[in-house]
Amino acid sequence: MTKSVSFLGMGIMGAAMAANLAAALAQYGGQLKVWNRSSGSAGVSIAKAAGAEVFVNLKDCLAGSQIVFSCLGDEHDVESVLTGPGGVSELAPSGCIVVDFSTIGPKAARLIEKSLAGAADMKFLDAPVTGGDIGAKQGTLTIMVGGDLEAFQQIEPYLAAMGKTIRHCGKSGNGQALKLANQTLCALNLIGVCEAISMAEELGLDKKLVVDVLENGAGGSWSLSNLGRRILANDMAPGFATNHMLKDLRLAFENLDPAGRLPGTRLAFELFEEAMVTAGKNASQEMGTQAMIKAYRPKKTAPGRAGDRITLEWQLDVQE
Secondary structure (H helix, E strand, O other), X not given: OOOOEEEEXXXXXXXXXXXXXXXXXXXXXXXXXXXXXXXXXXXXXXXXXXXXXXXXXHHHHXXXXXXXXXXXXXXXXXXXXXXXXXXXXXXXXXXXXXXXXXXXXXXXXXXXXXXXXXXXXXXXXXXXXXXXXXXXXXXXXXXEEEOOHHHHHHHHHHHOOOEEEEEEOOOOOHHHHHHHHHHHHHHHXXXXXXXXXXXXXXXXXXXXXXXXXHOOOXXXXXXXXXXXXXXXXOOOOOOOEHHHHHHHHHHHHHHHOXXXXXXXXXXXXXXXXXXXXXXXXXXXXXXXXXXXXXXXXXXXXXXXXXXXOOOOOOOOOOOO
């Protein structure tokens, strides 16, 4: 692990991943370079505390880098930072390997791969992750990688500092495709968790007892053990934000569901939407996916049918 490495994006996930990578590089005498659009964010401080060097200027951060990691918001953020004016394609050294951990969908990943290869002879790997903020902090993420196999083999030791299960999934975009399948599974698992806890409440059962017992049975899952316990504590802080999950499910519709064959995913989307409406615009942006439980709480007014649900201008519209 002796290559010069940059990491772009110090959000909840990116900062924790960068901190683990910085610690690993330090063992080999290296220092990770990090950049964030907002230099005063808490994530920047986390990476710096782990030994990373913080840059305000993207050009300075990318100078001499052989590997560039990024963990950003949505496909528009990724395209802007990687292939937009004044971005990685213009500022990073020709021939470097660019690895993006964001969830952007296979179509966007393949377009970026072609753009970086054509503009600066760069190798692009889409490498979305799963495991939430806990996995990011503990370095136990599952990382699904699509793209050039040789490039993957070169960066695999660096990924091992951030993840436990690392798989090459084939051609460019395949990592994204697998991540979208993962997100639909997570969303559907969470429906089961919320319904089980809601049912327990209505039947007068102790909610902690429900989670303690069921997580050890056939219905046990990561969602129940982790998000279920956050629900019990009324902890809605985002390990993974609800609005990000809505974005990911929307990508599933756009990339994988042209014929409408994902009814369960659409139900999950509606429940997340309802939870956001219940919380209000500002609060919804600070909620983790466990806030789906809000859609199961008693309403002050009679709920309408799913098709009548209010849609605000700031919400995602899957019918676009």
